[in-house]
Amino acid sequence: MLRDFVYNDGTRAVIDMSALNQVGFDPVRKAWFVDAGCENWTVYRTLLNGFGKTLPAGSCYSVGAGGHITGGGYGLLSRLHGLTVDHLTGVDIVTWDALSRQARLRHVSEASSDGAERDLFWALRGAGCGNFGVIARYWFADLPDAPDHAALLTLAWNWSDLTEDRFAGLLHLYAEIVAAMPESDFSLLKLNHVAAGQIGLIYQSVSPPGTTAADHRLRVAGQARMLRSRLGAIAPTSPLLRPLGGHPGMMTTLPASENENHLTYLEALQTLNGSGPNQFGKYKSAYMKKGFPADQVAAIHHWLQTVPEGVAASDMAQSLLQVDSYGGRINRVSPTATCVPQRSSIMKLQYQTYWNNDSTAGMPLSPADRAQEEAHLGWINRFYAAVYVRTGGTPDPARDPSGTVDGCYFNYPDVELGSHARGDVDHALRLYFLENFRDNPRNLVAIKRHWDPEDYFHHAQSLPVR
Numbered sequence: 001m002l003r004d005f006v007y008n009d010g011t012r013a014v015i016d017m018s019a020l021n022q023v024g025f026d027p028v029r030k031a032w033f034v035d036a037g038c039e040n041w042t043v044y045r046t047l048l049n050g051f052g053k054t055l056p057a058g059s060c061y062s063v064g065a066g067g068h069i070t071g072g073g074y075g076l077l078s079r080l081h082g083l084t085v086d087h088l089t090g091v092d093i094v095t096w097d098a099l100s101r102q103a104r105l106r107h108v109s110e111a112s113s114d115g116a117e118r119d120l121f122w123a124l125r126g127a128g129c130g131n132f133g134v135i136a137r138y139w140f141a142d143l144p145d146a147p148d149h150a151a152l153l154t155l156a157w158n159w160s161d162l163t164e165d166r167f168a169g170l171l172h173l174y175a176e177i178v179a180a181m182p183e184s185d186f187s188l189l190k191l192n193h194v195a196a197g198q199i200g201l202i203y204q205s206v207s208p209p210g211t212t213a214a215d216h217r218l219r220v221a222g223q224a225r226m227l228r229s230r231l232g233a234i235a236p237t238s239p240l241l242r243p244l245g246g247h248p249g250m251m252t253t254l255p256a257s258e259n260e261n262h263l264t265y266l267e268a269l270q271t272l273n274g275s276g277p278n279q280f281g282k283y284k285s286a287y288m289k290k291g292f293p294a295d296q297v298a299a300i301h302h303w304l305q306t307v308p309e310g311v312a313a314s315d316m317a318q319s320l321l322q323v324d325s326y327g328g329r330i331n332r333v334s335p336t337a338t339c340v341p342q343r344s345s346i347m348k349l350q351y352q353t354y355w356n357n358d359s360t361a362g363m364p365l366s367p368a369d370r371a372q373e374e375a376h377l378g379w380i381n382r383f384y385a386a387v388y389v390r391t392g393g394t395p396d397p398a399r400d401p402s403g404t405v406d407g408c409y410f411n412y413p414d415v416e417l418g419s420h421a422r423g424d425v426d427h428a429l430r431l432y433f434l435e436n437f438r439d440n441p442r443n444l445v446a447i448k449r450h451w452d453p454e455d456y457f458h459h460a461q462s463l464p465v466r
């Protein structure tokens with residue numbers, strides 16, 4: 001649960017959406033629907049088993065449709081099919097009417113006769129989380145067909161084999177590969193902290209319905225050969241010792257291999273379906289339009305070797321920078337078609353750190369647990385500031401004449417970028433929404449002012465009304 005987003009010390013009640021959990025096809029409206037209380041796994045399984053359809057949404061099974069879809073929603077099929085909001089055609093939302101003092105359920109879409117409702121629908125395609133009302137149901141006039149075939153492969157490198165030059169070479173080549181790879185493919189480069197012992201690449205390749213198994217295998221084999229030979233030439237690969245960092249999927253049960261594992265799409269989904277125990281964590285994000293400049297590589301290398309004071313090295317084994325491939329179909333959508341403006345990036349970065357202790361929810365942290373939290377937060381915040389030192393400590397495109405960085409992802413909210421409490425929320429919202437925040441003729445601040453003039457829906461980084 002996100003502090004000051006869905007919960008803070010003054011919270012009296014939390015709306016439990018979990019009973020709104022249907023997924024299906026409505027013959028009257030002739031559209032698919034996903035209720036806001038669903039979790040990703042329910043959505044994937046129902047669409048796939050019932051209709052052979054899917055969404056290009058996130059990989060973690062427990063993420064809720066409520067925030068995930070309206071915040072953008074991307075995943076391993078997004079290079080092939082775009083963002084989830086690119087497919088959204090309608091939203092059922094309960095808004096609060098400040099004049100009549102009444103809540104009202106309305107269906108908003110591109111086809112709404114009221115221009116203000118069309119604007120609201122635009123804003124819900126990327127910025128809906130806790131800003132305009134309570135979303136009950138998402139609608140999709142059409143959905144992508146689920147792929148027939150999928151293959152996964154994993155390459156890993158021992159940190160002990162990685163000189164700084166080899167590390168830089170891998171990052172450089174990775175950017176080159178993702179910029180050129182087929183849209184059916186997606187990769188996650190997991191730059192784990194040195195405490196994990198290895199870094200690694202997970203590569204998924206799917207083929208559209210209608211592709212024969214033989215054609216699929218042939219294409220994937222060629223791609224796998226290319227990856228092994230080009231990346232392996234920079235630094236020798238090693239068998240994977242344990243699941244790669246972040247939210248471990250089922251890599252432990254499926255043999256992770258440098259050779260392609262051929263799977264059904266459902267098995268691929270399950271394999272990369274991040275799971276594991278509940279724990280504390282902190283994310284930061286960055287979009288990248290080009291490969292890593294040398295100063296960023298040096299900062300990344302340095303911070304992946306750094307153990308913050310107050311924690312044991314082993315406590316950093318789950319900390320990483322994950323570099324996802326991006327682009328493809330996502331980048332064929334205009335920056336103003338939805339309110340997600342980042343439509344020319346080739347990579348999306350997730351800085352992640354996780355920690356565990358036996359503290360009790362709702363109770364103050366012990367001094368030791370507090371020190372552990374501060375050590376992890378200090379590490380990730382200093383790591384990030386060092387990578388973006390040339391652009392003011394954040395991936396701010398307005399301060400980047402080289403055109404490398406392109407802001408941050410709203411669905412990885414980071415209060416360090418700015419917040420209402422600190423008086424600098426505009427900085428964060430500019431990084432998330434660029435010109436769609438307040439500069440473009442259709443902009444989020446104007447839409448918020450129209451639909452929620454009293455700022456009824458408010459959180460640490462909610463849209464301001466002026």
Ligand SMILES: Cc1cc2nc3c(=O)[nH]c(=O)nc-3n(C[C@H](O)[C@H](O)[C@H](O)COP(=O)(O)OP(=O)(O)OC[C@H]3O[C@@H](n4cnc5c(N)ncnc54)[C@H](O)[C@@H]3O)c2cc1C
Pocket residue numbers: 001002005006017036057058059060062063064065066067068069071072073074075128129130131133134135136247274411412459
């Ligand atoms: C483990 C993990 C993995 C993730 N993986 C991905 C990924 O692969 N791809 C990706 O795009 N994102 C990913 N995310 C980010 C995820 O999309 C966001 O955290 C998302 O906001 C979660 O939505 P939720 O409803 O589960 O969360 P909550 O914490 O309940 O809500 C998040 C925000 O959305 C608002 N909100 C929730 N429900 C509604 C509703 N019905 N109406 C209006 N506002 C609502 C809340 O008020 C809050 O501001 C991941 C997050 C986690 C924790």
